[in-house]
Amino acid sequence: MVSPFRRHQQKTRALQSGALLAQGATTAVPDEPRADTEAGKEYASLRVALHEDLRKLADVESIEARNPMKAEMAKLYTDWIEGALAAGEQGQASQDEILVTNMIWAIDYRDFDYALHLAAHVLKFNLALPERYNRNPACFVAEEIAMVALGQHETVTLEQLLRALALTDGADMPDPARAKVHKAIGRAYERCAEAFDPTADNAPAGGKAAYTDEALTHLMRALELDRNVGVKKDIERVTRQLKALAETPKAGEETA
Template identity: 45%
Template sequence: MPTDGPVASEYQLLLAALGIDLNTLRNTQSTERKIEAKRTMIEKYRAWVEGAADASAGAQDEIVSTMMVWAIDINDWPLALKLAEYVLLAGINLPERYNRAAATLIAEEIAQVAIDAPGAVPLEVLNAVADLVSDADIFDQVRAKLEKAFGLAFKVRADAFDPTAESAVAGGKPALLAAAIGHLDRAIALHAGCGAKKIKQAMEAELKKLAASPAAPPA
C-alpha cells in the first residue's frame, strides 16, 4: 500500500477500524453473534475492497484478505468470489491468524459451509471455487472436502428435481445422483476418512431403486 497521500490515509483509518472490529469479535463468544456482527461490520469496508479488486491494485492488503474471509462467513458469495479471485491472482497473503494459504482457506471454508448446510452454497459457486483453485497446491484432504461438497450439492439438486421444469437436466434425477456419486468417489479417493462413504452408499441405494422403478407413462 502507499505510505503517504489520501489513499494511504484512508487505508490506515480503515485498518484502525478493523483492529477495533477484530477486538470486538474476539470478545464475542457466540459464533452466531459473530456472523451477525460481521454482516454489519463488512459494510464499512465494502467500497474499499471492491474498489481494490476492480482496480487490480495488487498490493498486500489486510483489509481485502480479511473481508474475503468475512464474506465467506456471511455467505455473501458474489463478494467472496470477487475477492477470492483478486487475492489469488494478485498473490495477496492472508494474515497470520488464519494459518493457511489463501487457496486452501478459500476451498476449505466454502466447502465446509456446503457440507454443514447442503444447498447453502450454489453449485455455480462451487464450480467457480474449483476453477479458482484448480492449479493450486492444496492438501488432498481439502480437495476431498470440496468434492464432498459437490456431491451433497448435486444431491440437493436431485431431491428438488422437477421433470416438468424448462431447466430440467437431461437424464433427470438419476443423472444428478450419478454426478453426486462421482464426486463422492473422488472425495474418498483423495481422503478415505472424509466421511463420504455412507452418504455415497445411501445415494447408490436410491439410484438402484430408481432404476428398478417402472418408467412413468408419457403425458
C-alpha cells in the same frame, strides 16, 4: 456516517493503490500501498479502523453474535474494496488486509457470492491471509465453504460450491481439504436429484440420473482424496439409486 465525497475518495484511492505497484498477476505476494502516497494514507487510516473492529470482535465470545457484527462492520469498507476490485480488473493490485479480511468475514456471515467475488481477486493476485491463519487462501476458501455446506447445507448452493471448486482448481492444498469440497458437492447433487422436477427449464438432459451420476462422481473423488472423509455410505446409497433409476422403465416403454 461516511459522506458521499469521502466514499468516492476511498474508492478512487483504492483504485490508485494498485497502479502504484507492478501490473498483472504475480507469483509473489504484492506489497501494500506505499505509505507516502494518498492511497497509502487512506489504506493506513482504514486499517486502523479495521484493527479496532477486530479488537471489538475479539471481546465477544459468541460466534453467533460476532457474525452480524461483521456484516455491519463490512459496510465501512465497501467503497475501498470496490476501488481495489476495479484496479484488479485493470491488472493491478496491492496486498490488502482490508479486502482479505472482508472475504473472510463474508464467509462467516454467509454471503458466499460476495466472498467468492473477493476470493477471485485474492487468488488472482496471490494476496496473503493475515498471519493468524495457517492455511493458504485457496485452501481456506474451499475448505471453509465446504464445511459450512456439510453442516448447514441450506445456506450454500450447489452453484456456489462449484464456483469454489473451479476457483481453487490447481491450487495447492491438503487432499483432505479438497475432499471435503467434493463431498459437499456430491451431497448437493444428490439433493438436486431428490428434488428433481422434469418440467423445470433448467432440468438436465439426463434427467434425475444425471444429477445422481454427478453425485457419485464427486463422492468417489472425495474418497480417492481421503479414505476417511466419510462418504462410503453416501456412495453405497447413491449407487443403489442409480441402479434403481436404470431399472425404472422410461415413459412410453413397455415392461416385459
